[in-house]
Amino acid sequence: MGSSMVRRVPLEVAMQIVEAAKLSSIADTRNMLTAFEWRLPDSYWQSKCDMDLIFEYDDLRKTNALVDWQFLALATEELLENPGWFDNSGLRIRRQTFDFLKQIKDGFLNLIEKNKKQTKSWDDLNIGSYRLRRPYVLKRAPQI
Known part of the structure; x- marks a missing residue:
């Protein structure tokens, strides 16, 4: 009877418990989800995947392929918590590159x-040695 009560916990409460766990x-979280027979929606697990860093996940989400998002999100979090794996996987460099590109984009x-x-118009817009022309593609301005 106790376990059936746990299964009927409102979704919002279950998500808060999972966040705390x-x-x-991560291993305890997996065990808890199994023991309580909780299955949180894919949208919850997708929101836990760092799709800015691992953009391949966003591509996967857009295909509507059958994916175990709970497994993917928890496994990814587990790997990202391991500093040795994070550094050796190349994701640290990817994170630095994306952060740098975001700064360039924001500045631009x-x-x-x-x-x-x-x-007065887009046709007059000069950015350094670049001129912005419709359809707003950067082209090298002629050297004067």
């Missing part, structure tokens, strides 16, 4: 916004 141990967009306020 993951802080101590700020520069465009600043220049847009100072110009």
Whole structure:
């Protein structure tokens, strides 16, 4: 009777319990999910996958392929918690590269916004030695 009560826990409460359990141990979280026979929705587990870092997961999500998202999310978190694996897998370099590219993109967009306020049309927009032309593709400006 006790286990049937645990199975009827509201979804929001189960998700909070899983979040708390993951802080101590991914293995304990797996065991708890099995013991309580909880199956959280794929959308929950997809939100736990770092799709910015491992963009292949987002590609997988978009295909609507049959995926055990619970297994994938927990296994990924377990691997990412291991500093040796994280460094040797190349994901540390990927994270640094993506962070650097985001900074460049943000700076570039700020520069465009600043220049847009100072110009009357997109045709007049100059960014350094680049000129932005419709359809807003960067082309090397002619050297003067």
